Amino acid sequence: MEGTPTSRAERRRRTEERILSAARAIFAERGFQRTTIRAVAAAAEVDPALVMQYFGSKQELFEQAVRIPSIPPLDGELEPVEELLGRIGMKMGPLPQATLAMMRSMLTHPDAAEEVRGKLDGQVAQLADAIGSGDAELRAALMVSTMLGVTIAHQLLGLTALRGASPERIAETLRPSLRALADG
């Protein structure tokens, strides 16, 4: 069954990825503070000391775990509003664990807060640039805030009214609202 026992370098890569995967899951579920190195190690079936040896500190483990390698490219043509949001990497639907971990921690972990604020500021700037007009920056910020709120309510808080709704239906119902902001 399990063919070659794999080389040493390969084993290390796998273990490291197993730790990162477990870390992402637990960080996303409990946030930074309530996540313990021991819990991550247990989920990865590894000794806690190994986690430290690989990542140096809990903070560095978090940074590696929430690092998203590439910005998801937009696929094909979309409705104007979705296109605008898609262009900055915001869309409805299930988010990667790394993003959830980041969002889960952003209100209680200063570093995560700064990271998210920076990312959102960047998205606001891009959106404002695409929108034009007078108070574009404020309207862009409100669009981003709206997406943020819906995502939190849906993915992290689990509002009853949103739990049964598909991402498509949410996006569709939300569209006039976002368009009103985009058009001014």
Place this chain on the structure above:
Amino acid sequence: MEGTPTSRAERRRRTEERILSAARAIFAERGFQRTTIRAVAAAAEVDPALVMQYFGSKQELFEQAVRIPSIPPLDGELEPVEELLGRIGMKMGPLPQATLAMMRSMLTHPDAAEEVRGKLDGQVAQLADAIGSGDAELRAALMVSTMLGVTIAHQLLGLTALRGASPERIAETLRPSLRALADG
């Protein structure tokens, strides 16, 4: 200066309120987990053991601190959308410390999450009732989520584009968006 040294019962009430006030401030700033009994006690200029003696546990201190006595009544006539939101106790502008403490902790403290979810679910139900029409519940949920997102971005994360904007200007810019959701 300090007239009567105050009676024993009065002193107790003042100390208790001093502790609650300090707790609200620190809970609002750091969230539940990162707030220590010791820090609250220090801010209230009291021994940590006294906090325990008065409130029994950190969890009970939190519950007492975030308890909001009364629902703010809506004042006078408002624009339709603001009236709808005001009716359920949602409005722009500075929020009480207790509310901020609750929101700060809602993503990482399960009890706070449940409390907020319950409150928001209730507001969604009220809003949906006032809106009527077909998918009223989903649209109401998105309105509440929008308010939530803007509040988080503005008060807790401090998005650059929102930091300089007055609550009135935000409310005004946001109005067409919310109306689009309310009208369907």
Place this chain on the structure above:
DNA sequence: TCGTTGAGTCAACGACTGTTGAGCGAAGTG
């Protein structure tokens, strides 16, 4: 005045946490 009550303090316990250094044993190298 004297005993009682209760606000407030002090020192400590036990649990948990991030983190560390020594060591084991198998994979790699000559």
Place this chain on the structure above:
DNA sequence: CACTTCGCTCAACAGTCGTTGACTCAACGA
């Protein structure tokens, strides 16, 4: 084969936290 490398574990340290029990002393009631 002998020797080194390194993935990995074990046991422990040091600090912090919520929580507790004994204690001090001024306000109170009779």
